Amino acid sequence: MTAWSQTWTYVDGDWVEGNVPLTGPRSHSFWLGSSVFDGARVFDGLMPDMDMHAARLNRSAVALGLKASMDIDTIVGLTRDGARKFDGRTALYVRPMYWAEGDGPSAILPDPETTRFCLCLYEAPMGVPAGSSVTLSKFRRPTIENAPTDSKAGCLYPNNGRALREARSRGFDNCLVMDMVGNIAETASSNVFMAKDGVVYTPITNGTFLNGVTRQRTIELLKAAGLTVVEKSLRYADFEAADEIFTTGNYSKVMPVTRIDDRALQPGPHYRKARELYFDYAAAGPKV
Numbered sequence: 001m002t003a004w005s006q007t008w009t010y011v012d013g014d015w016v017e018g019n020v021p022l023t024g025p026r027s028h029s030f031w032l033g034s035s036v037f038d039g040a041r042v043f044d045g046l047m048p049d050m051d052m053h054a055a056r057l058n059r060s061a062v063a064l065g066l067k068a069s070m071d072i073d074t075i076v077g078l079t080r081d082g083a084r085k086f087d088g089r090t091a092l093y094v095r096p097m098y099w100a101e102g103d104g105p106s107a108i109l110p111d112p113e114t115t116r117f118c119l120c121l122y123e124a125p126m127g128v129p130a131g132s133s134v135t136l137s138k139f140r141r142p143t144i145e146n147a148p149t150d151s152k153a154g155c156l157y158p159n160n161g162r163a164l165r166e167a168r169s170r171g172f173d174n175c176l177v178m179d180m181v182g183n184i185a186e187t188a189s190s191n192v193f194m195a196k197d198g199v200v201y202t203p204i205t206n207g208t209f210l211n212g213v214t215r216q217r218t219i220e221l222l223k224a225a226g227l228t229v230v231e232k233s234l235r236y237a238d239f240e241a242a243d244e245i246f247t248t249g250n251y252s253k254v255m256p257v258t259r260i261d262d263r264a265l266q267p268g269p270h271y272r273k274a275r276e277l278y279f280d281y282a283a284a285g286p287k288v
Contacts, residue, residue: 131258244268
């Protein structure tokens with residue numbers, strides 16, 4: 001049985017402790033995947049960019065045909081209320097969600113009027129920046145024409161899961177995933193950056209992967225600090241020849257890659273600057 005960490009969930013107007021059962025076998029989201037979510041972080045009494053995560057959640061709901069029933073300020077306020085239920089010693093993962101309970105005019109279509117909302121907060125320590133290994137995945141990111149890539153939809157993640165599972169079966173922690181035309185999109189779990197000859201590069205958003213909140217913030221902070229950041233189409237060979245590689249994502253923020261295939265890398269100055277800038281930014285931002 002899974003041992004859940006301490007968890008509080010806001011649903012139907014109240015806070016409930018634990019991993020609350022919320023849906024059933026007839027629920028649209030259970031059998032047809034009509035759910036969206038977002039992920040944010042609370043750590044050290046800080047809650048960076050929660051408004052951006054809430055806004056993306058609402059955009060994701062609309063993209064999947066759901067009804068975004070909660071405004072951004074309400075989601076931010078509930079997050080602050082929920083975070084105060086914990087002792088503050090362990091970082092929290094913050095997961096607001098929408099999902100459809102009922103069918104629309106077709107069983108395949110969700111009925112937006114049956115959309116429900118919950119906000120789940122649970123203890124999840126921040127990742128330690130020890131470095132990770134990556135390889136190239138044989139799986140690819142879909143395009144907007146064949147998957148709802150303009151949303152943070154739960155139905156997208158089994159594809160990420162199989163990429164991650166296959167990479168780990170070959171002894172790697174993660175993998176770089178291409179889009180349908182062979183450009184690198186992201187890793188199986190985060191956005192990705194590389195540095196070469198003093199310039200930071202990251203794949204340009206092209207509708208196959210989410211423009212992550214931490215990705216956007218990192219680009220902004222690096223540019224403000226005077227570094228050159230270029231968003232462009234990148235191939236796997238570019239990462240193979242990179243001076244350094246690092247990732248950004250909500251769960252662990254800014255993390256170094258220390259091996260690509262058989263080539264060892266060191267956490268470099270651009271990674272260290274990005275991580276320093278991000279946590280300085282968070283420390284100066286909204287408090288719980």
